[in-house]
Amino acid sequence: MELKEYPDREMLALSLADKLASQLAQQLRSGGDASLCVPGGTTPTPVFETLSGTDIEWERVTVFLGDERWVDGDHKRSNSRLLRRHLLKDRAAGARYIDLFTGDAQPDDATADLGQALTPHLPITVALLGMGNDMHTASLFPGADGLAQALAKDSPMLMPIRAEGAEEPRITLTRSVLSNAMHTHVLIMGPEKREALERAQKLDPIEAPIRAFLDNATVHWAE
Numbered sequence: 188m189e190l191k192e193y194p195d196r197e198m199l200a201l202s203l204a205d206k207l208a209s210q211l212a213q214q215l216r217s218g219g220d221a222s223l224c225v226p227g228g229t230t231p232t233p234v235f236e237t238l239s240g241t242d243i244e245w246e247r248v249t250v251f252l253g254d255e256r257w258v259d260g261d262h263k264r265s266n267s268r269l270l271r272r273h274l275l276k277d278r279a280a281g282a283r284y285i286d287l288f289t290g291d292a293q294p295d296d297a298t299a300d301l302g303q304a305l306t307p308h309l310p311i312t313v314a315l316l317g318m319g320n321d322m323h324t325a326s327l328f329p330g331a332d333g334l335a336q337a338l339a340k341d342s343p344m345l346m347p348i349r350a351e352g353a354e355e356p357r358i359t360l361t362r363s364v365l366s367n368a369m370h371t372h373v374l375i376m377g378p379e380k381r382e383a384l385e386r387a388q389k390l391d392p393i394e395a396p397i398r399a400f401l402d403n404a405t406v407h408w409a410e
């Protein structure tokens with residue numbers, strides 16, 4: 188794991204957006220299309236705002252979330268809504284977007300079709316992960332139903348998740364997909380998350396799911 192500390196959140200957002208764009212561009216230059224997996228939550232908004240204006244060939248980039256809350260796309264807790272407002276606009280409006288919320292009654296009904304839609308875009312070129320203070324990432328929450336299966340090296344690509352720390356059922360990409368990304372970045376801000384990261388480094392993924400992705404990751408932190 189590499190830890191990058193920034194003097195402030197603005198510097199972090201500018202520098203990280205630049206890094207993500209250059210890794211996508213590098214993949215595009217090599218001739219293939221690229222995929223970008225991003226987190227929901229509140230932290231990534233400034234990174235999305237900068238990234239959306241970067242000059243790469245977005246038409247050849249497929250964007251999807253690492254997890255989605257099972258709510259309509261216009262619900263205030265929808266991660267897709269956040270992406271449409273802050274990332275999939277400006278130059279990045281040209282990107283292809285795979286929406287993990289299918290409108291099925293339950294996330295369980297959506298995993299097979301979504302797995303088919305995502306497969307052509309794997310391995311993920313660039314994965315950006317967030318982390319909660321409880322050390323969850325994507326919707327891999329400590330104590331969630333099925334967490335051991337989601338963290339297995341041969342996990343199904345996507346799983347429905349129900350967990351105490353989550354307000355609604357969710358769908359999440361799992362270890363087998365997220366840990367195979369060509370480039371992995373973790374974005375955290377503030378002292379509590381820094382402390383949680385340090386705790387996670389000493390724990391097993393079943394207690395600290397972010398741990399499963401740290402070995403090959405660059406962690407970006409600002410106060």
Ligand SMILES: O=C(O)[C@H](O)[C@@H](O)[C@H](O)[C@H](O)COP(=O)(O)O
Nearest residue numbers: 226227228229230317318319325
């Ligand atoms: O849908 C979600 O909630 C996320 O994808 C989740 O994994 C998020 O990255 C962390 O919970 C951090 O969230 P914050 O950035 O809001 O602290």
